[in-house]
Amino acid sequence: MPHSNARRRCWEKRLGLRACDQETLVRAVVQRVSQASVTVDGEIVGRIGRGFLVLLGVTHADGRAEADWLAHKIAGLRVFDDAVAGGHGKMNLGLADVGGAALVVSQFTLYGDARKGRRPDFLQAARPEIAEPLVEYFVTRLRGEGLHVETGRFQAIMEVALVNDGPVTLWLDTADALPKAN
Numbered sequence: 001m002p003h004s005n006a007r008r009r010c011w012e013k014r015l016g017l018r019a020c021d022q023e024t025l026v027r028a029v030v031q032r033v034s035q036a037s038v039t040v041d042g043e044i045v046g047r048i049g050r051g052f053l054v055l056l057g058v059t060h061a062d063g064r065a066e067a068d069w070l071a072h073k074i075a076g077l078r079v080f081d082d083a084v085a086g087g088h089g090k091m092n093l094g095l096a097d098v099g100g101a102a103l104v105v106s107q108f109t110l111y112g113d114a115r116k117g118r119r120p121d122f123l124q125a126a127r128p129e130i131a132e133p134l135v136e137y138f139v140t141r142l143r144g145e146g147l148h149v150e151t152g153r154f155q156a157i158m159e160v161a162l163v164n165d166g167p168v169t170l171w172l173d174t175a176d177a178l179p180k181a182n
Contacts (some may be wrong), residue, residue: 013153018170025174026067027110028054028070029170030170032169033051033165036103038158038159038177045153045158046083046151048102051095052100054074054115057109058130058134061176062126062134064137067141071141072159079091079094079170080095080097082172108125108127111125
């Protein structure tokens, strides 16, 4: 089965031939955790207690506007139980309200496409020279929201350990968050 025209146009953009007609977006899987850590070559490079584990995927046409929106959105998510603070046991508290932290792990596989065949392609994932600066910018913006942020190591083979609290897991993307270019 041949690639769709939109997908072909995006592939052609990666080759520098034309603009991509598909919407661009930064993707994040956000998990509320009681603890999480990232280990590289036997060394823990990032560790948090209560907070968010953020698996972050970047596509080739993403920019700072997408990272800005996503950092602000994640910092403001109210998914922590307010019962401890005398509330009604609803998810009303944000990360800063509970003194939580974020562990950000770059994850290009969020752009894996396994619709055809058995081995996914990663054509929509940004190349490292595009993704790494944007991931670093996202982390800076998240810190700018007043949060403590730990990270994994870009392009490393990482072991991610977590205790998912709830479980609460959210999929966020910026596709509908930003105005469309005309």
